[in-house]
Amino acid sequence: MLTIGELARATGVKVPTIRYYEKLGLIAEPTRSEGNQRRYAGPARQRLSFIRHARDLGLSLDAIRELLHLSENPDMPCAEAHVIAGAHLAATRARIAQLQRLEAELARITSACDTGTIGDCHVIHALADHSLCDGEH
């Protein structure tokens, strides 16, 4: 049986976050020691690792909740899991594309300025006047 601190070290999820996940119902309430401290068995660790990994990949807790639910029913078709993962992949790609547009604009704005005074600073002027921009954002 693991204490919450040991579980935290084993999974890379911080102690307050574990308690937070418990309150949200993502993980089951564990058994307790005589002195009311949490004691975890192996399955809790696997479930928490699953959550951690999915969070690392950027999935929302809502999406993770659904995936956990699916993983408890091995006989169900996995199409729904694909929908969730695919939607997240699409969202990630869209976010990358958007950030790349911002990156280009930021690079353009910062490069076109001699380090003088604010009065003729291109960074400030470009922010004040959208029409100095290249693309949309």
Place this chain on the structure above:
Amino acid sequence: MLTIGELARATGVKVPTIRYYEKLGLIAEPTRSEGNQRRYAGPARQRLSFIRHARDLGLSLDAIRELLHLSENPDMPCAEAHVIAGAHLAATRARIAQLQRLEAELARITSACDTGTIGDCHVIHALADHSLCDGEH
């Protein structure tokens, strides 16, 4: 003089967001009509456009607050503005790189699965077992 709704349409910032910015002190409290409604003059519009544009580029309200402060002092050196913009550019690039790693992993996970049942779904297995992954994340 613009009403708050007209200002919102002119700048693309929503009405509650304008009031929110006012509460944060990012924009000045405007004059009021006899019936206590906000009435804005031209400078408020320019300031709000500046904020909007900087937000679109992903800058934090704290960074924007500093940039606004700088823009009020045209004689100051603009080095500090460059530091802020440069830090944001670096953060944006780091975020893009991280998202690209996630994208690669997600694409790998989702592509390697025939649409069968959850029991042998690669999406679920890959989330449960980090060692099936390619890189770090």
Place this chain on the structure above:
DNA sequence: CCTAAATGCTCTAGTCACTATAGGTTCAAG
């Protein structure tokens, strides 16, 4: 001039995924 619709007002609470703090209790080592 009157009315009705649109817009405005303040205030509070909710979102997401935690993180921090306060003030107390339990556990394991020495």
Place this chain on the structure above:
DNA sequence: CTTGAACCTATAGTGACTAGAGCATTTAGG
């Protein structure tokens, strides 16, 4: 038996808004 690390609960804070309730004002049409 004592000490100090780790644990407990509960509440509030983060960033940048967004939603809703319950009113007041403004403006255009009749």
